[in-house]
Amino acid sequence: MGGMSLIVRRITEIVCGFIFMYGLYIILHGHLTPGGGFAGGVIIAGSLILRVLAFGSGTESERMLSKRIPKLMSVGLLIFWGAAFTGLLMAGIFFLNAPIFGLGTPFHLLSAGLIPICNIGIGINVAAGLFSIFLAFAAVKYFMEE
Amino acid sequence: MIEIYLFLIFMIIAAVIAIEIKNLLAAAIAVGAVGFSAAILFIILQAPDLAIVQIVVEILTVIIFVAVIFRTTDIDKTVGKQLTSMQILGIVFYGFFALLFIIISERILNTLPPFGSPIMKVAGEYIKLGLPKVGGTNIVADIILDFRGLDTLGEATVLFTSAIGVLAVMRKAGRK
Incomplete structure (x- = not known):
């Protein structure tokens, strides 16, 4: 897949980082405002896809990313599973949240116990998964060519 | 409305x-x-x-x-394209069963409560207990990550599995 014209590339350079930051904001504030891990992860994947569409899929950074993406996906899922298993290890109840970690003050960033950690795990998993699906289906001919 | x-x-x-x-x-x-x-x-x-x-x-x-x-x-x-006779037969059968489904579901839908007052009383409990029991002010995050955390765990695992499946189908390394 080739790149696009100079205007599109310039605009993408400016906008792409802001979209990524917005995705991070949606994930980190998932327990306070509408949104959460899934929506923020899809927005982050969208910013990466915008870069591929504008600059083409042959760049070196894309090739590096396509090798690391399955590992990133696994890390996201493991964070979520680990958050689920901490309740089992510490108190014997799967997914036990508030009695161990405390409620925190409402409307603060560090509140609601494990929910922010779960959101971060889901966000990494969804962003890496959707971006790898896009790369495999639409952008590169073969994934993970050695 | x-x-x-x-x-x-x-x-x-x-x-x-x-x-x-x-x-x-x-x-x-x-x-x-x-x-x-x-x-x-x-x-x-x-x-x-x-x-x-x-x-x-x-x-x-x-x-x-x-x-x-x-x-x-x-x-x-x-x-x-021109339809073959078997395809026309299939469409007729499909229309018959769709009509049957609409007639039966019309009778069932009449017994449902009106829009805005659900049968599931558990939703009201979730909304009442969300902030005091979990602490998140976004009630949806409270429900999908605490009360219904197991569902979300399965959903994330399904997404992971499907992405791994796509990568396995489209890969080059290890292909003959």
Whole structure:
């Protein structure tokens, strides 16, 4: 897949980082405002896809990313599973949240116990998964060519 | 309430266009119209969480469709062909069972409670206990990550598995 014209590339350079930051904001504030891990992860994947569409899929950074993406996906899922298993290890109840970690003050960033950690795990998993699906289906001919 | 029905009728028309049109690019755009109407419906029904997810997923889906169409072909060869007799028989059977389904479901839907007063009383408990028991001010995050955490765990695992499946099908390393 080739790149696009100079205007599109310039605009993408400016906008792409802001979209990524917005995705991070949606994930980190998932327990306070509408949104959460899934929506923020899809927005982050969208910013990466915008870069591929504008600059083409042959760049070196894309090739590096396509090798690391399955590992990133696994890390996201493991964070979520680990958050689920901490309740089992510490108190014997799967997914036990508030009695161990405390409620925190409402409307603060560090509140609601494990929910922010779960959101971060889901966000990494969804962003890496959707971006790898896009790369495999639409952008590169073969994934993970050695 | 009337705008909900207007959007539903628009979605049905766009879905029929998406199936019946010969140009695949136009079909992908019609699918996008259906998805964005669903997002506007979620906003009207006051579900901003669902609306955000629906909008971003719809953008991603349409981009993937368009990218695949640009790489392959944009003409649907199955539209407008002469139907064989077995296909006509199948359509007749399908119409018969659809009619039967509508008649039966009309009788069942009459027994349901009206819009806005659900059967599931557990939802009210979740809304009452969300802030004092979990502590998150976004009630949707409280429900999907604490009360219904196991569902979300399975959902994330399914997404992981499907992405791994796509990578396994499209890979080059290890292929003969």
